[in-house]
Amino acid sequence: MTKEPDFDAVVIGAGISGLYQAYRLREMGYRVLGVEGSDDIGGVWHHNRYPGCRIDSESEVYGYFWNDQLMQEWNWSERFAAQPEVLRYIHRAAEIMDIRKDYIFDAKVNKAVFDEKNNFYTIGFQQPYRAPLTARFVFSALGPLSTPQMPNLPGINTFKGESYHTANWPRDPNGFGPAKLDFSGKRVGVIGVGSTGVQTIQEMAKVAGHLTVFLRDPNWCTPLGNGRMTQERMDYIKSNYQEFTAKCDASLAGFPHEFIQKNLFDVPKEERDATLEELYEGPGFSLWLGAYQDVLSDPDANKYVSEFVAQKIRERVKDPQTAESLIPKDHGFGMKRVPLETGYYEVYNQENVSLVDLHATSITCITPEGIETSDGLHELDVIIYATGFDAVKGSWNRIDIRGVDGVALKEEWDKGLTTYMGMQTPGFPNFFMLVGPQSGATFCNIPRCSAMAIDWLSDMMIQAKEAGVQRIEPELAAAESFTLYATKLQGKLLLGQTNSWFTGVNQNIPGRDKREVLLFVGGNPRFQAYCNDVRENNYKGYVMS
Structure with missing residues (x-):
């Protein structure tokens, strides 16, 4: 006899993507719990409070575009908003979603193990006072730049002065x-x-x-x-949000810039x-x-x-x-x-x-x-480490994620990264990634592009709920085909021939000296077309049971 999980779905992470995914799942009737390792919402904007921190996306295209109330009430003060304003925006969005009540905080996930008999995950926490919980589906919104x-x-630890890492900057308590x-x-x-x-x-x-x-x-x-x-520009933006978002959706990386169609x-x-x-x-x-x-x-x-x-x-x-x-x-x-x-x-x-x-x-x-x-x-007197992150894979690698037959996700990825649309890896049923390796949202204006991936996943989860599906897993051949596609696209750009966090090279991590395909660089429209083709063909490449 199989057991029922504590929750239908767990969302790991309370950044922009995690909050929206938890909201969508809750609104479609799933019993959902959000878990966040920190003490509050905001993700990278909660942690990265160093002086000068601000977005490099135009303010009007950074955020949520599914809620008219938020879009019409919010006034950005700068063309490129500073960190405090972005975090304030996220807090206001969370109020409108009424999502905080669906989260637990100071709950840092260190383990997610798939139970094949019961088709659910057991999730463990770093904090010893947090009891493990079980969930049918796991949505990991860990962030590509969060480790x-x-x-x-x-x-490093011998320095007698002040030292700070920019991603763990002391916060204003008020x-x-x-x-x-x-x-x-x-x-x-x-x-x-x-x-x-x-x-x-x-x-x-x-x-x-x-x-x-x-x-x-x-x-x-x-x-x-x-x-x-200016208020005049903000008023114009509010009257023309669809124009701004359409331009982003048609662009390579979700920004309001278009390449000149000439060599x-x-x-x-x-x-x-x-x-x-x-x-x-x-x-x-x-x-x-x-x-x-x-x-x-x-x-x-x-x-x-x-x-x-x-x-x-x-x-x-x-x-x-x-x-x-x-x-x-x-x-x-x-x-x-x-x-x-x-x-x-x-x-x-x-x-x-x-x-x-x-x-x-x-x-x-x-x-x-x-x-x-x-x-x-x-x-x-002071050392500031602006030395970045274990990018894209790092947030997933730090969690002991186990799929079918107890296989570790990190070990599978060390052999060679294979995903289906950057959302799942074969052998890890019911485990979804948001803004992870090979996702179309990772080489992109993340709030805009991740929302489209979340909406796509949410459509699939609506159908799964109606059909009583308890297990969703990509076929290996489908994942290999997608990864080959992403590989070919990256090979066409010069950045694919450059050592950087884009290609998985990190001089501070032993063994991370070989390039790999961590991004989908084919552009926003191409990624949307791929995903929509999968959906229109009855979610081809997925096994659902």
Whole structure:
């Protein structure tokens, strides 16, 4: 005789995607429980409260678009909203969904084991006071950038000053932003120059007595183009939300930018350069996702744009040697996610800022007094680690997920990542991933693209409920076919030939030096078409029983 689970569904995670998925399941009549490892909702926006943190999506296309009340009442204050405002928005959305009551907090999942006899998962928690629970279906909304990664350096815990990781920043106990820390007059060191590092460096340069940036691999950064959101523009947006969302849905990555349907060298040089100048000034990802159609796939076109951006860096940074250190040599423009900035390069012209090029020297260890390099000791009062995440797979790898015959998901993925539309892996029935490896929402404007994946999954779950389905699993052949499709698409873009978190390479993790297909880079419309074809053909590739 089989047992009944405690819940029909469990949603792991209370970020933007998890909250919406839990809401959809509840509204369609599932007995659902949300579990969140932290003490509150918000996901990355709850944890990442470092100074300068903000979205790189235009505010009007970042969020929920299924609730007219929220869309009409909410007024963004900036074109690219800062972290406190984004978190405040999420809290307001949760109020409208009345979803908090369906969650338990301080419940960090460390195990999910499939029971083949009963077709449900037993979920265990890191906190010893949390009893295990059972659920028929598991929806893991863990986030592709939610497992912080410290650098692999000796002596980190010996430092006597203040140290912070940007993804675990002290919080304001009475607000949505960072704690009110005073860095004025202090000697601050920042390790890391990805999107987070760039934002942090811009703010630290304003207040630190001296700021030392430890640079290993520079990124191509372009202006954010931020500004105040006028009420007139906000009113226009509210009257035309459908226009904005339709543009995002038709674009490669869910942003309001469209590639120019011409090849770069088919355009006269004067016109081409004028266009690049305009795109460089923003807003947002204008140059990355709105340039000529061949810039991300043709090496010569990419080299041209890379040299254009390199020249911008040389113009903005006064010291030629510093400028050259800030120009990437290991990848072309757009091969990694492009950090957006406001006066970032000008920071290096300030007398209170110095750059340590880790290609010319190297960090040997962290000492009680600061950071030791092969050139000597840099004495510091504060070290900020802007060293990113164990991206995309990391959040799933940290949980002991067991499927049919007790097979571990991490071990299966170590052999080679195979998914069906980035939503499930064969051999792991009833276990769904939101914004995970090979999902169309991962290389995308996540709130917009994840909502479409959640709506698709929710349609399937409605049919499953009506049919009394207790087990949903992808066929191996279907998953292999989808993964091959994702592999071919990635191979067409230059980013697929570049070492980055996009391709699973992480220098801070032993053994993570081989590229793999973690993203679906074929674009939003192509991913939607694939998913819709599966649905219209009676969910082909799935076995439901």
